Amino acid sequence: xxxxxxxxxxxxxxxxxxxxxxxxxxxxxxxxxxxxxxxxxxxxxxxxxxxxxxxxxxxxxxxxxxxxxxxxxxxxxxxxxxxxxxxxxxxxxxxxxxxxxxxxxxxxxxxxxxxxxx
Numbered sequence: 001x002x003x004x005x006x007x008x009x010x011x012x013x014x015x016x017x018x019x020x021x022x023x024x025x026x027x028x029x030x031x032x033x034x035x036x037x038x039x040x041x042x043x044x045x046x047x048x049x050x051x052x053x054x055x056x057x058x059x060x061x062x063x064x065x066x067x068x069x070x071x072x073x074x075x076x077x078x079x080x081x082x083x084x085x086x087x088x089x090x091x092x093x094x095x096x097x098x099x100x101x102x103x104x105x106x107x108x109x110x111x112x113x114x115x116x117x118x
Contacts, residue, residue, distance in 0.1 A: 017098070020090045023067035029092055035111035045116065052076055071103055 020026045035044040044054035052063035056078055063076030071087040089104030090097055100108040
C-alpha cells in the first residue's frame, strides 16, 4: 500500500513538469521574475536581451544566453570565475524552473521563480 502511494505521488510529480522547448515559453516563465536558490544566496535575472545578471554568495554574476534548438545556452562569470558555455534543458514545475546541464544529461538545479516586483 505504501509503495503504491509513493509511486503514484512520483508519477503525479513527474506529470506536472513541462519541458520548455520554445523560447517564448521560457521568456513567459522568466519575465518579471528572479530565479532564486536561497540556500546558495543565488539570484539571477535572465533578460530578453540575452543578458544574465545577479549575485551568488555576495559575488556578482554576469553572462549571456541564447535559445538554441530547444535549449537554454549560456556563458557566465561568477566573480572572477568563468563558467563554460553550456546548453541546458529547462523544465517548469509549478513556480520553479529546473535547469539540467549538458542538454538534459548532466546535473540539475532547481530555481524558484520570485516576482521581481517584491
